[in-house]
Amino acid sequence: MTNNHHDPAYKRFFSQPVMIKDLLVEYVGEDWVKELDFSTLEKQNGSYAADDYRDRHDDLIWRVRWGKEWLYVYLLLEFQSDIDHFMAVRMMTYLGLLYQDLIAQGKLTSDGQLPPVLPVVLYNGQRRWSAATDIDSLIERIPGGLSAYRPQMRYMLLDEGALLSKDNSPELHSLVHALFRLEHSRTPDDMRSIVATLSKWLVKPEQRPIRREFAIWIQRVLLRRKPFADSKLFDWEEVQDLEEVNEMLAERMNEWEREWKQEGRLEGRQEGRQEGRQEGLLAGEGKSLLLLLEQKFGKEAAEQYRPRVEQADEPTIQQWLINILTANSIEEVFR
Structure with a gap:
């Protein structure tokens, strides 16, 4: 996986409402998710942070109706090669900044309380995630009454590799599942199979943007990584559609076979x-x-x-x- 702190392509993917819906339905999958009105999904401005955090480009904020109230989703895209042992502290800081901004804008519940926020870390590194997901486990314990003042905050971890290792189904379940499978695919043939399924799914005119995002990401990002890195693939003009990606892979696979x-x-x-x-x-x-x-x-x-x-x-x-x-x-x- 890339060593960059963030992946702009992933941020573009999860700037699409359908991807956030798929992520919540398939990978969060708790009962309260069924009560969300996904037709109300709204991407929020994430430039709420203090000055030290304004250059952060690896997070996304969405909100969606849960009954009469709004529920917020804070999604952090984590692509560092080194696992952040203190991720729970970072997430607590980011959520505090988000809540400060919601207070300043008066975006409270009908009872004047803070709205619920689901903090999610999406990680796609090769190593399995090992950092604590609860800040409580990072703080030294002292006997006596001091424990009553310990902060409480847990984030949801979605480790792509760990999720796929438990997935024995050859079928694709959603666009997010297809993205994860492409990210961890090991052969051009695997990629072609996934691309073919995406081409069948994404046929409506309103799906053209996400279809194009997949096509460009596969050529610009995925095919430039080992074991797919091949200079001959880069001779192609930039593709704009998944059918072009399929043609490119098919032609190069034939050349590999001949070689x-x-x-x-x-x-x-x-x-x-x-x-x-x-x-x-x-x-x-x-x-x-x-x-x-x-x-x-x-x-x-x-x-x-x-x-x-x-x-x-x-x-x-x-x-x-x-x-x-x-x-x-x-x-x-x-x-």
Whole structure:
């Protein structure tokens, strides 16, 4: 995942009402969510913070009707490579600033109280989140009555990787689910499948903006990361639609396949001259398998299995070549 503190593309995604609705319905999923009137979703101005926080670009504030009152959603997009151990303190500070602004604007409930706020941290780093989600656990405990004055504040954590690791369904459930799956996809074929589903979902004229956001994000951001980084993909003019993304991936996948086959044949011919035609063919198949492993699971993972591939016989390698087509992990290839 990116080491940047924020991802402007993600902020554009979650500036769309449909994405906030999907996030709340699918990943919060508590009973009170069913009582929200999503037709009233309104994005709020987040420039409420004190001077020290005005340059922050990684948060979004929405409000939605809950009965006769407003409920606020404070969404913090967290993409730092290092996990913030004191995230609960940051969130308490941000919520305090939000409440100060709501007081100043007179945006209180009909009873003159502060409106409820759901604080959410959306994290998509490779490591699993390990920081406390409750500020209470960060404060040293002292015996006696002082504990009565400890601040209480908990935020909701949505760790993309952890959520997907518990998701065994091959079907996509929502646009947010599709975004998470794309973010953590490991092969161009996986990406094409998700893009095809998005193309079927997003057909209405009013869905054109979010459709375009997905297309641009895939080309500008996703395809520039390993293991997809490929300079030939960047030769394409900027895409504006998911169909163009699909065409781009399909063309490049065909080129990858031709390259793998050619490299495998060349390796096979070289080995064949030295050790005979059969050994050369076997070496070519092994080379093709290693190239496929590297493309799908990364060079480091492929190198760990190189000795096993080099020692395998032809039927075994052929079975592994079949396994790799549907494997979700490198271990599944070698079962």
